[in-house]
Amino acid sequence: MFHDLLNLFYPKICNCCETELVSHEKIVCTTCLHQLPLTNFHLDNENTTKKVFSGRLSIENATSLLYFKKKGMVQNLIHNLKYRGNREIGTYLGQWLGEELAKTRNYTQIEVVIPVPLHRKKLKSRGFNQVEDFGKEIANCLNAQYIDDVLVKRSATTTQTLKKRLSRWGSIDETFFVENQDKVVNKQLLLVDDLITTGATMEACVSKLQKINGVKISLASMAITD
Incomplete structure (x- = not known):
């Protein structure tokens, strides 16, 4: 009642x-x-998300759940998650994608899920990392660990959306660092983020994680720009 x-x-x-x-x-x-514009990229290992990083990164697999368009419904979803604090959206999308990945052989070997981190100042002001619940749900579906203290962000950067990829790389590359790498040595990792645009943020993160001995890295996001 x-x-x-x-x-x-x-x-x-x-x-x-x-x-x-x-x-x-x-x-x-x-x-x-x-x-909702589903990509179904998890069914095709040569999909658009993976092609974004072709020639730039050596990754195992890559997928995105949804296509993102400006002023579209997916933008509303992510906006409500990030700026209105509706964390249920992250849980909802993570469970959705996680259940799909659990049916797909390419992702069943994932051992650790790692989120793209926020700088501590942004984390404090927002109160949460918008990909935390998304990543935890995927980890749960894949029977993997969720670890958020291996990849860290130490420099606060301004929004990157309007910058071109080459100009972004110099500023982003030096903001991410690896700690506690013994937790993921020789592990299969899944790096998760909310939105892939140029791919520069994930590229910078992967470049750091690949310095850890024996890791294999796959990528997943809530959405990718159409």
Whole structure:
């Protein structure tokens, strides 16, 4: 009764279109759920996400759950996660992708899931890393460990979205560092992030992680720019 009363005064709304959710709906309404632009990249090991890093990185596999378009429903999802603190979105997307990856041979050997880290100042101001719950759910689905103290970010950088890849590389490469590497020596890692645009952030992270002895690295994100 209390839950019904709470919904009466504070109704849950769809994180894509902002219509009110009905009792059986969660995070997104049924209409938006069927319209979300799925990539299905996990079914194709030569997919767009992997091609973004072709010739730049040596990675095992790469995938993204959704296509991202400006002013689209996926942008609304990620905005509500990052800036409105709706952490349930990260859990929802992580469980969704994690269950798909668990059916795919290329990802069943993953032993450790690592998030792209935030600088401590941004972490303090936001209160959480937007990929934390996403990564934890994927790790749970793959029976892997979630470890967030191996890859760290020590320099605060301004938003990178408007910068070209080559100009970004110099500033991003020196912001990430590896600690506690003994936790992942000779492990198969899955690096996770929210959105892949140029790929410069993940490229910088992978370049650091690949210095650890014996690691094999795959990538996964909530979305990739279309």
